[in-house]
Amino acid sequence: MGKLFAVIVVLIAIGSAIPIVMHWYPMAEDISTHGHLIDEQMADTMAEAGFAFLAAQFVLAFFVFRFADRKDAGKIRTFPGGAKVMVAAAVIFVGTEVLALGILGQRAWAGQYFTPPPADALTIQSQAGQFAFYFRYPGPDGKLGAQHPDKIDEGAQNFFGLDPQNDVESRDDIVTAELGIPVNKEIRLLMHSKDVGHSFYVRELRVQQDYVPGLDLMVHFTATKPGRYEIVCTQLCGLGHYNMKAYLNVMSQSDFDAWLKEKASQQ
Template identity: 45%
Template sequence: MALAMAVVIALITVISVYIFGAKVWWMPPSISTHGPAVDHQFNLTLIVTGVVFVLAQLGLAYFVWKYRERGDGRKATYSHGNNALEVGWTTAAAIMFIGLNLIGYRIWANMYFTPAPPDALEIEVQGQQFAYYFRYPGPDGKFGPTHVEKIDDATGNFYGLDREHDPDAKDDVVTATLGVPVDRPIELILRSKDVGHSFYVRELRLHQDILPGIEIPIHFTTTEDALKYNGGKYEIVCTQLCGLGHYKMRAFLQVMTEADFEKWLQSQAAAQ
């Protein structure tokens, strides 16, 4: 029985390594400039922790077999631990995790602590139960103020704009699709209308929680690869349980050439 259990543990280990090594289930292609750095950090972490996983599982299989019940009546002996070994593997684990954190910190800081370029296209993103809405400034480059009393989902005024009296709000464009031009810096201003949500696009390697009462800026730049897959269309999903309709809360990111983006934005403005 012990040998069978040891073999099963070893097989699970080998199959797990194969699934990751052969990339049976793997990440979709990256379409952002920061994506390769995120992927490199992920692969580095996977390799380091993978080695620990293999050694630990094979060690478990060995000890399951070595210390099996032999049926010879011998009494079990107990160990009260080894302080030197415990200090050693705790120190090694701390060095490994702190080291990986320090390596990954630069990638994270470039995404969150480095401001978006001055020429970045600024887009507001509003998450609400259970949809996303995106607002673009008009030709004046300014967002109109939000009037809470004018917010009305029934009439499509998701941002509470007063287009009749606010000059800055007259040319704002509100859409249900996040359209962006390729190779141009994009700055998103994330906000929630009601409860906690999140903004997640696998291909962008971008995942950010959205909290009520807080404006959270993030920025990215798509690459030419974004136009090669799915017609440039990628799913945006909420990963935070935000209510009964959470399962259907999604939108789409549409990456376009600069010329196609201008045409798209004009068509969206005409439909306001």
């Protein structure tokens, strides 16, 4: 019985590794300048975790195979040095593994979070609220008008709480439900939540950043391929969470200019 169990453990371990080794479920296409760093990190993590997983299963199977059916199975023998040595070894082993992954990933992390976008990056604001995303472009003056939470009025389409009567800077702001951006241009996306926690996730961009209530956050990225991609909320934010999405529309610079002009005329 023990030997059969050992064989089943080995078969399940190998079977679960096959789809990953064979790349049966490949990553979505990468359309960002930084995405290859994320993909390398994912591959390293999968390789390291996968290797440790298989090694652990094989060692388990070996012990089951070797010792399960022994006549003197009732006799308990302790690990040399006791549990403390085992725990210390496990902490050092796992700690080294996690630290190594952190060191490997620091370039991708630093490029996103410790390096500001270039000065000529295009600034766009995004607001997440139950259960939609809205985006705001500063318009010809290059400035986003102030927000007044008390003026937020979904019925009047004032999603950001703007006061164009009194704020000159918000008069030319352009608000959209779709995130249109020019290709090969660095985007500085300012993020805030209107209510609870949400997330901005575009798998092709390799960007996933939470909106945290009360915090103004920023991500920056450059898309390298025109097309329409899904933006989905990946933080469970309420009953409508499953349906909370928007589209990222990557266009040539001239198409983007025309698109923004058209949106401006609809304000």
